[in-house]
Amino acid sequence: MAYNDQNIFAKILRGEIPCDKVYENDYALAFRDIAPQTPVHVLVIPKGPYVSYVEFSEQASDVELAGFMRAVGAVAAELGIAEAGSRILSNQGEDGHQEVPHFHLHMLAGKNLGRMIKPIDK
Numbered sequence: 554m555a556y557n558d559q560n561i562f563a564k565i566l567r568g569e570i571p572c573d574k575v576y577e578n579d580y581a582l583a584f585r586d587i588a589p590q591t592p593v594h595v596l597v598i599p600k601g602p603y604v605s606y607v608e609f610s611e612q613a614s615d616v617e618l619a620g621f622m623r624a625v626g627a628v629a630a631e632l633g634i635a636e637a638g639s640r641i642l643s644n645q646g647e648d649g650h651q652e653v654p655h656f657h658l659h660m661l662a663g664k665n666l667g668r669m670i671k672p673i674d675k
Contacts, residue, residue: 554646554654556602562655566600576628580620583628583660592663593634597625603656605645625658634662640669 557563564570565584572584575595586594599621603609613621629635639662644651 554604556604557654558602560653560655562596562598562653562657563602566598576624576631578620578624578627580617581624583624586659590659591661591666593632593639593661595628595632595660596657597621597628597660598655598657604654605651605656606643607645609656625660628660632660632662634660638662638666640666 561570565572566582572582574582574584576583576597579600581597581599583595583597586596599609599613599617601609601613601617603613609621610618625641629639639660642659642661643649643657644659
């Protein structure tokens with residue numbers, strides 16, 4: 554899938570759509586999800602045009618990769634979610650139900666999140 558620069562996250566990065574910003578550095582932007590699934594639900598997006606985590610991991614520079622991961626850590630520290638626990642989730646592609654074609658992480662916290670996936674019966 555080719556990157557579409559008209560997706561909502563690209564528009565947020567360009568300042569065309571506002572967001573409730575939590576953190577920003579040269580490589581990433583973190584903001585609160587408009588439809589939170591948990592008491593703390595923050596999206597972290599790279600500033601580069603990457604559709605998926607695979608594309609990001611293959612094409613982003615080492616500086617972009619490090620800057621993005623440092624942003625994730627900074628958000629956890631800023632929101633105080635590191636101690637109690639959190640979940641980081643990324644949806645990719647059709648089977649992963651990716652809704653916005655711009656790589657992003659969901660940082661979920663603020664309550665017991667339970668098991669992520671139930672074991673399959675063998």
